[in-house]
Amino acid sequence: MTVHNPFTATVLGxxxxxxxxxxxxxxxxxxxxxxxxxxxxxxxxxxxxxxxxELTAAGxxxxxxxxxxxxxxxxxxxxxxxxxxxxxxxxADPLDRYFAAARGTENVEPLEMxxxxxxxxxxxxxxxxxxxxxxxxxxxxxxxxxxxxxLGVPARPVIIGPFTFLKLAKGAEDTDDTGGIAPLDRLNDLxxxxxxxxxRLANAGADWVQIDEPVLVTDLSDAELAxxxxxxxxxxxxxxxxxxxxxxxxxxxxxxxPALADMGVEGIALDFVSGTTVDDVAAVPAxxxxxxxAGVVDGRNVWRTDLDHALSTLGTLLGSTGALAxxxxxxxxxxxxxxxxxxxxxxxxxxxxxFGAEKVDEVRVLNTALHKGTGAIAEELSTAREAAASRGSDxxxxxxxxxxxxAALGEDATHRxxxxxxxxxxxxxxxxxxxxxTTIGSYPxxxxxxxxxxxxxxxxxxxxxxxxxxxxEVADVVALQEKLGLDVLVHGEPERxxxxxxxxxxxxxxxxxxxxxVQSYGTRCVRPPILYGDVARRAAMTVEWIEYAQSxxxxxxxxxxxxxxxxxxxSFVRDDQPLADTARQVALAIRDETVDLxxxxxxxxxxxxxxxxxxxxxxxxxxxxxxxxxxxxFRLATSGVSDATQIHTHLCYSEFGEIIGAIAALDADxxxxxxxxxxxxxxxxxxxxxxxxGVGPGVYDxxxxxxxxxxxxTASLRSALxxxxxxxxxxxxxxxxxxxGPDEVQASLRNMVTAAQAVRR
Numbered sequence: 001m002t003v004h005n006p007f008t009a010t011v012l013g014x015x016x017x018x019x020x021x022x023x024x025x026x027x028x029x030x031x032x033x034x035x036x037x038x039x040x041x042x043x044x045x046x047x048x049x050x051x052x053x054e055l056t057a058a059g060x061x062x063x064x065x066x067x068x069x070x071x072x073x074x075x076x077x078x079x080x081x082x083x084x085x086x087x088x089x090x091x092a093d094p095l096d097r098y099f100a101a102a103r104g105t106e107n108v109e110p111l112e113m114x115x116x117x118x119x120x121x122x123x124x125x126x127x128x129x130x131x132x133x134x135x136x137x138x139x140x141x142x143x144x145x146x147x148x149x150x151l152g153v154p155a156r157p158v159i160i161g162p163f164t165f166l167k168l169a170k171g172a173e174d175t176d177d178t179g180g181i182a183p184l185d186r187l188n189d190l191x192x193x194x195x196x197x198x199x200r201l202a203n204a205g206a207d208w209v210q211i212d213e214p215v216l217v218t219d220l221s222d223a224e225l226a227x228x229x230x231x232x233x234x235x236x237x238x239x240x241x242x243x244x245x246x247x248x249x250x251x252x253x254x255x256x257x258p259a260l261a262d263m264g265v266e267g268i269a270l271d272f273v274s275g276t277t278v279d280d281v282a283a284v285p286a287x288x289x290x291x292x293x294a295g296v297v298d299g300r301n302v303w304r305t306d307l308d309h310a311l312s313t314l315g316t317l318l319g320s321t322g323a324l325a326x327x328x329x330x331x332x333x334x335x336x337x338x339x340x341x342x343x344x345x346x347x348x349x350x351x352x353x354x355f356g357a358e359k360v361d362e363v364r365v366l367n368t369a370l371h372k373g374t375g376a377i378a379e380e381l382s383t384a385r386e387a388a389a390s391r392g393s394d395x396x397x398x399x400x401x402x403x404x405x406x407a408a409l410g411e412d413a414t415h416r417x418x419x420x421x422x423x424x425x426x427x428x429x430x431x432x433x434x435x436x437x438t439t440i441g442s443y444p445x446x447x448x449x450x451x452x453x454x455x456x457x458x459x460x461x462x463x464x465x466x467x468x469x470x471x472x473e474v475a476d477v478v479a480l481q482e483k484l485g486l487d488v489l490v491h492g493e494p495e496r497x498x499x500x501x502x503x504x505x506x507x508x509x510x511x512x513x514x515x516x517x518v519q520s521y522g523t524r525c526v527r528p529p530i531l532y533g534d535v536a537r538r539a540a541m542t543v544e545w546i547e548y549a550q551s552x553x554x555x556x557x558x559x560x561x562x563x564x565x566x567x568x569x570x571s572f573v574r575d576d577q578p579l580a581d582t583a584r585q586v587a588l589a590i591r592d593e594t595v596d597l598x599x600x601x602x603x604x605x606x607x608x609x610x611x612x613x614x615x616x617x618x619x620x621x622x623x624x625x626x627x628x629x630x631x632x633x634f635r636l637a638t639s640g641v642s643d644a645t646q647i648h649t650h651l652c653y654s655e656f657g658e659i660i661g662a663i664a665a666l667d668a669d670x671x672x673x674x675x676x677x678x679x680x681x682x683x684x685x686x687x688x689x690x691x692x693x694g695v696g697p698g699v700y701d702x703x704x705x706x707x708x709x710x711x712x713x714t715a716s717l718r719s720a721l722x723x724x725x726x727x728x729x730x731x732x733x734x735x736x737x738x739x740x741g742p743d744e745v746q747a748s749l750r751n752m753v754t755a756a757q758a759v760r761r
Contacts, residue, residue: 003291005207006323007062009367012247013331016068017519018047024523037095052153059364065148065155066141071102071522074123077160081193082135085127104704115614117250119334120570122521128183129172136193138200145204157206161213162190163228191234198241209242217251218618229259236264249330251618252276258284267291273298273329278316292321295329297362302335302572304354305362307384314370326367332356336516349511351387399534406584414635417643419693425644430556434726435760436487437753440650441560442736443477443492444745470495478552485753489557491549499562500570504529507589508536531571537589540596547600559597559605561590564633569611580629590637598641606648607638613659627662634666652735657685670694674734683723695724698734707747713755731756
């Protein structure tokens, strides 16, 4: 059967922060009052126009639109269906109302934020309850579709699907009793608005619409699969509508694939990088009448595509589909824009890589071969094969001494004495009060710090001058903490550009980029380092800074390190060996650092693992194997010190309930954990698992500019004390303070210490 009006080359989505982070600067300028709303919208329009033009010029015959966002695509969907929380309804301006839901205000709490599946991107969690009234507000999407059509772009609107939207939502917090109604129970109320939206898109000239349903690659019950069938039968049965492409990514859709194929949708996008196989497609006869959009170019990692393997997959698929299109496996939101500005990269490494622009070109190349034969891409095939050979034979990929050390480690390398014995030794050594106060690590990266870092990079100051400026910053932060009355101090991390990149730049096996920015959430961008070979520590990485900070105070100063799982999760990691092997190499380097910190007299060492939940496989059957090696890596990193040295860890912005057992198995003496936006929900999970170690549930949200009052923090602490005995409870913010302003940090911490002292009394 011939698929109506198929396309042949596309990507599932694009980055939106700007190749030079233009949207970040404009949005933060708007928040600060330096830019007006019209100026902010003009920056957004310019970025969209440039990207649409470039994608069309690159050879895509279907271009995604509607993937642009001023903050988050799930938040955009929430706003489009009129489901923003009631607490922001009083804010008259739509843009300010939108940002209030994302960031909060002095008087309004923001939506909860958590990780988008197993990526490092964070989304805003919709709050859907029985009282939520859905109304359609499609102007943003229709305007961006019109914008693209005016440019002559073959535009395909992209929206989050109804099932994923509701499945990832949480029950509304504005009612005490939801009557047992889960967000998915509102599916029938939401679907008419999706039908209405499809009609409006058709009337606006859309031939195709992409409906993203990544939640279909997770474990679903039979009842949930029945809801998927019902939803897409209804949407496919809509009167006037575009052809529907349901996009799945990040894994195999499993039983959801035949369920979708039997509905009346015209196309399905599948991720052939993350597990979907040609056999999966061949096993579903209904796909012979569909457009299959084959994600054979990795949308999440930066390695060059194996063109021969991708062409083999595409060639096999031709016999099982009604039509076939080449695509990225997921949105390109997760990779940097282009290799073009990376002029300082090692030439060999550069040849192994493909960022966003290069991945779009790989889609074009594969599509050309599919329709004109491999002779039409002979040069590209030759280049790809040479790069693969270079990568496979590069001697930097293996470090034999590291491999030998790991092979020689015994089981005792991951064991410490029982927690109660450690606690007694640490209590005697640290002499802390009940409800000890601390912070998570970083303090504000002020404009002065950023200017100094830029001046060092440009050669305008020497390394020694930079070091002295940062020592001054450390001294100021230590003095501030003593003035505020905190109990366990940090050095503030002024010398660190990022909690992963800083370490990657000092470890063998990594490269850092100059402009490889990707969006983490809102305007927060990171430059993930590239982990290409065996990891080894060349020298101590943090000891000098922590030792200096400790020399300024009698109070304990925490050594601050990033854990092995988080370093992997927030890097672009080599794909030529198991993650577990790479994790052990990183853990060995961190272990050496903890031992050196202890030798320098540091009594508390924090090894952060905020990404522990992030890498959890999306299918339950694969979870335990991951948790086993993740826990082993952490314990390898932290078990080289004595029982008297207190080990902390930090976890944030994920749903932790399902890995509470693994958190306990980390065996950290103190675990600080995000809890403010979720109102201490995690403590119930900890109690249910019999957690008996120290815990610091975040008492205020650092991702919001609002300063919490003493009474608010006091209430949070009293709530926490219902779940955690005072002798195990710590008092701290949700996360590091790097992105906050100095004045709000001082005010918030002053209130936090005051609240802790009041509850302590």
